Amino acid sequence: MAALLVWPTFVHDDYRFRIVIVSVVNACFFLASAFAITRMSAKGFVEYFTQFIFVATALVLAVRCGVTLLAPNTLQPLTNTSFIHYVYLATTSFSILALSLGFIMMINRRLQQRLEAAAFHDGLTGVFTRTAFFDSANMELARCHRSGDKVSLLIIDLDDFKSINDRFGHLGGDGVLIDFVNRTRQVLRSHDLFGRYGGEEFVALLPVTDQKQAHEVAGRICAICQRSGEAGATAFTVSIGVATVQPGGEDIGAILAQADAALYRAKRNGKNRYESHVVISTAA
Numbered sequence: 643m644a645a646l647l648v649w650p651t652f653v654h655d656d657y658r659f660r661i662v663i664v665s666v667v668n669a670c671f672f673l674a675s676a677f678a679i680t681r682m683s684a685k686g687f688v689e690y691f692t693q694f695i696f697v698a699t700a701l702v703l704a705v706r707c708g709v710t711l712l713a714p715n716t717l718q719p720l721t722n723t724s725f726i727h728y729v730y731l732a733t734t735s736f737s738i739l740a741l742s743l744g745f746i747m748m749i750n751r752r753l754q755q756r757l758e759a760a761a762f763h764d765g766l767t768g769v770f771t772r773t774a775f776f777d778s779a780n781m782e783l784a785r786c787h788r789s790g791d792k793v794s795l796l797i798i799d800l801d802d803f804k805s806i807n808d809r810f811g812h813l814g815g816d817g818v819l820i821d822f823v824n825r826t827r828q829v830l831r832s833h834d835l836f837g838r839y840g841g842e843e844f845v846a847l848l849p850v851t852d853q854k855q856a857h858e859v860a861g862r863i864c865a866i867c868q869r870s871g872e873a874g875a876t877a878f879t880v881s882i883g884v885a886t887v888q889p890g891g892e893d894i895g896a897i898l899a900q901a902d903a904a905l906y907r908a909k910r911n912g913k914n915r916y917e918s919h920v921v922i923s924t925a926a
């Protein structure tokens with residue numbers, strides 16, 4: 643734009659030509675910015691507000707450009723007192739302030755969304771992080787305490803995962819974790835809570851689920867993971883510790899301790915199986 647302005651400024655002083663160039667270039671920039679916002683995901687008030695300011699400013703620039711071309715005598719340098727000139731000055735002053743605010747708020751919202759995503763969802767598998775799982779699980783326990791429903795908790799640990807990493811590398815191991823999550827999601831219901839406890843250990847809270855039903859779910863998870871090698875993918879198995887309680891106001895930590903003890907038994911009894919803190923299960 644600077645190059646385009648050299649001629650009407652220094653070579654041939656042409657005020658109207660300068661207005662046209664500046665208006666057209668800026669209007670294109672504002673419309674392109676408004677279009678870029680259209681393509682953003684998860685838009686809210688701030689995005690629509692900023693988009694509106696872009697479009698409104700572009701329209702004023704277009705009108706100013708049109709007036710300059712169609713009624714050239716209405717615009718005079720320095721002594722310019724035309725209505726469109728006042729509108730232009732007011733709009734640009736306001737839009738600079740509004741756009742600055744809009745951009746700051748958009749960046750703030752994006753940062754907040756990223757922080758929330760990182761706090762709530764595991765970056766590799768997409769399941770709840772440990773903290774998010776604990777928070778949601780405690781709320782679910784309190785709800786089942788009030789309603790008198792039973793709750794079951796599964797701790798699921800991938801068997802011999804160190805040897806999977808050793809054989810297929812860390813990336814191969816990551817792929818197995820993703821495959822495990824996808825398979826387990828097929829078994830869990832939409833309202834079950836699923837989280838990563840740490841490393842290759844996962845937890846699932848099954849609301850309104852008694853021990854018999856929890857055993858069925860655990861057995862199906864063991865079975866679906868055992869079939870992992872069928873399509874040529876890396877084969878893996880899991881061991882599961884199951885705990886079922888009638889919540890009495892305790893927090894998730896107490897139930898986790900029971901499920902953890904059951905998981906320890908499943909590992910000690912040969913892996914690729916589930917065990918319960920009360921009933922010893924059949925092998926998967």
Ligand SMILES: Nc1nc2c(ncn2[C@@H]2O[C@H](COP(=O)(O)OP(=O)(O)OP(=O)(O)O)[C@@H](O)[C@H]2O)c(=O)[nH]1
Nearest residue numbers: 799800801802803804805807812813815816841842
């Ligand atoms: N690829 C990958 N590996 C991980 C991740 N988190 C933890 N690990 C690995 O998981 C392995 C866990 O090994 P161990 O605790 O010895 O357990 P294991 O080999 O599964 O043995 P058992 O639990 O007895 O069946 C370690 O080698 C960790 O490095 C991860 O996010 N990605």
